Amino acid sequence: MKRRVKRKVPEANSNTMIIIRIQGKKDMHPRTRKVLYSLGLRRRFSAVFVKPSEGIMAKLQRVEPYVTYGYPNLKSIKELIYKKGHARMEQRKVPLTDNNIIEQELGKFGIVCIEDMVHQIYNAGPHFKEVARFMWPFELNKPAEGLKGSKTIFKEGGDTGNREDLINELINKMN
Known part of the structure; x- marks a missing residue:
């Protein structure tokens, strides 16, 4: 073996x-x-x-x-989130089509748009864990x-x- x-x-x-x-x-x-x-x-x-x-x-x-x-x-992260990004809302897969979904779920952390999510992930910011948990696996x-x-x-x-x-x-x- x-x-x-x-x-x-x-x-x-x-x-x-x-x-x-x-x-x-x-x-x-x-x-x-x-x-x-x-x-x-x-x-x-x-x-x-x-x-x-x-x-x-x-x-x-x-x-x-x-x-x-x-x-x-940064380019790869941005392309992945824009093309293949989906959010996890109430255990359902929701496409990231507009910033309202993001603002609704992550607004309390100061993340209001897809660009904020990209920068949190790229820089491993203070709310990386919340953003990663919010994202559905690509x-x-x-x-x-x-x-x-x-x-x-x-x-x-x-x-x-x-x-x-x-x-x-x-x-x-x-x-």
Whole structure:
């Protein structure tokens, strides 16, 4: 039986991180599935923004064969929220078509428009947690060229694991 090599937990290089699930549910350990669900990644090609911390990095190490992650730039965050952004209102998925929805839910934190949300996420502002919880996980498209070796790590020519700043290219392909 093959075993993964234990590696040290990587350091975070940015304020914000995006995690994209690229593997399905086949032959997955129940604990791994639980970690994916706790991150909000229930479906294949879904993505969420998180604030990097030791706890998140430890979770990512557990689910690394199923996800890819990196540090998005402002342009990628803005495009994702404008194109694929949905809000969670009363456990329903509502598209972000106007700022009234945002002002209604996040107005008490001083966030009144989509631009305020983008800057809270990019800078990992004081209300990052509320904005991230307000957002529904992004449902991305499958990349046109497909994926390389899905189970191998990105540094070894695969798709999973830490892409750092190269995650922006993948986001553009999947958006």
